[in-house]
Amino acid sequence: MTHHNSGKQIVAHAALSYVQSGMTLGLGTGSTVHYFLEELKRCVREGLHIQGIPTSKQTEKLAEAYGIPLTDFSKVTKIDVAIDGADEVDPDFQLMKGGGGSLVREKIVAEAADKRIIIVDNTKSVDKLGRFPLPVEVVPFGWQKTASYLERFGCTPVLRKVNQQPFVSDNGNYILDCAFGSIEHPKTLHGQLKQLVGVVETGLFIDMTDIVLTANNGVVERQIK
Numbered sequence: 001m002t003h004h005n006s007g008k009q010i011v012a013h014a015a016l017s018y019v020q021s022g023m024t025l026g027l028g029t030g031s032t033v034h035y036f037l038e039e040l041k042r043c044v045r046e047g048l049h050i051q052g053i054p055t056s057k058q059t060e061k062l063a064e065a066y067g068i069p070l071t072d073f074s075k076v077t078k079i080d081v082a083i084d085g086a087d088e089v090d091p092d093f094q095l096m097k098g099g100g101g102s103l104v105r106e107k108i109v110a111e112a113a114d115k116r117i118i119i120v121d122n123t124k125s126v127d128k129l130g131r132f133p134l135p136v137e138v139v140p141f142g143w144q145k146t147a148s149y150l151e152r153f154g155c156t157p158v159l160r161k162v163n164q165q166p167f168v169s170d171n172g173n174y175i176l177d178c179a180f181g182s183i184e185h186p187k188t189l190h191g192q193l194k195q196l197v198g199v200v201e202t203g204l205f206i207d208m209t210d211i212v213l214t215a216n217n218g219v220v221e222r223q224i225k
């Protein structure tokens, strides 16, 4: 069997089955979501009425270019369905996100959504989270101190950089990539890190996923919590 579409494209297409006219959608961030936005663009042109809340400036720009209507939390109080990618998904549906630096807005949108759908190719499934360093968004002021507090939890925080300059999130913050190795208790770790002064949010998305769509050899696998 030959596959013309990548796993990311296939799950992006499959996510359309959760979209209905009249809905407010949470629009995630990343390359997998980019494919979903392409699907949405086509549907909107064909007459689908939806509005989206983007989780990043990157997604906002893409959606605008694609003619996907957007809204914000000053106009809507809830989101029907949020569609997003992930960097890692464990067997309990816990996620690691933030590879693209959009974790805070993604989490705010996921929290506000009635149904959360994660679209990933099969490279994202892990037995235990922590293969990638955990992204932690921190306030720039005193980030070195915040990094030292994070270090006490057994990681080496590295300030994310772009062109030798600190990466700045859409919220004006920095990201510390914290390599913990395999994370045994994601919920506990998230709770502990979140309490540190200077930490805005962690990339651990705990109990925030309802459906995971994974592509395996060109076939969509649907897991429901």
Ligand SMILES: O=C[C@H](O)[C@H](O)[C@H](O)COP(=O)(O)O
Residues within 6 Å of the ligand: 028, 029, 030, 031, 032, 033, 084, 085, 086, 087, 096, 097, 098, 099, 100, 101, 102, 103, 106
């Ligand atoms: O901040 C970035 C997000 O958490 C993305 O959802 C994540 O990095 C997955 O991106 P991609 O679909 O490009 O692998």
